[in-house]
Amino acid sequence: MSGEPEDLPDAVRRVEIAALSRTLPFRVVRTATIARTAEEAAEAVNVEVGQIVKSLVFRASETDRAVLLLVSGANRVDTKKLAALLGEPVERPDADFVRERTGFAIGGVAPLGSTHPLPVYMDRTLMGFDVVWAAAGTPFHVFETVPDALRIATDADVVALS
Template sequence: MTEAGRRMGARERFLAGAEEAGMAPEILRFPEGTRTAEQAAAAVGCELGQIVKSLVFLCDGDAVLALTSGANRVDTKRLGELLGGTISRADADGVREATGYAIGGTPPFGHARQMRAVVDPALLAFETVWAAAGTPDTVFELAPDELVRASGAEVGDFAAG
């Protein structure tokens, strides 16, 4: 991350990433928090499956991003097969280093480092989905095709099942 990026707050970094992706999302803030998929779905009044969980894993030591439906869990074996490596979960410091954001507020794009990303096909079944907007109490709405485009993700089935 650049020095200027480090000086910016999470909201500003998110908005800069959104602008770079050609988006101008409306950010909704919920003081009670949207850290978990369940909290986010309750806050915005949508189905749990419409929540995008931006989860950072390590694939043979390299950070990767799994954009998962809030109703699903990641099968790390399937994710490893999809990405061609061994998967382990990134710790909180690793998530912040790779993305520039804290766990619970990680958006699906605009990260500190370029990462390979995959998106859960279950998210494509919805007209709109909701994702974190840089902090654990903010979210924004977008269409699944915008999610795929803005994140540069490939679609792949890696949900536990």
């Protein structure tokens, strides 16, 4: 990671504090290029796109609750499976909803460190990798960790999401 801790954006500090408080082994890296998408992130840290954790927020339509999905960068969310899992229809929310519920902007949503507690569901595919990389609060910060440790740190239910 470049720079001293005092140079880090608040969102990245929030992710680091959350990771440390959950004893999650992690390493934050500031990428040389923007990493808003799974493909950009994979290229920035030189890994398979499947090793990138997409942290996606969905809105449960009837209850207006937000849920956080940790999905392999190689996969797409099956919204019908997600709706069945939640017991109500789901939709992709707008950027304001995501920021309000997580404290992160789209493209930098991290799997932990949200400003509000969210239920977390983790794509079973991620468990097949030795290490994964996720957004660390901005489109220029990512962190490396172990899938099972991420599952424990986020209290995620591992499910088939794609």
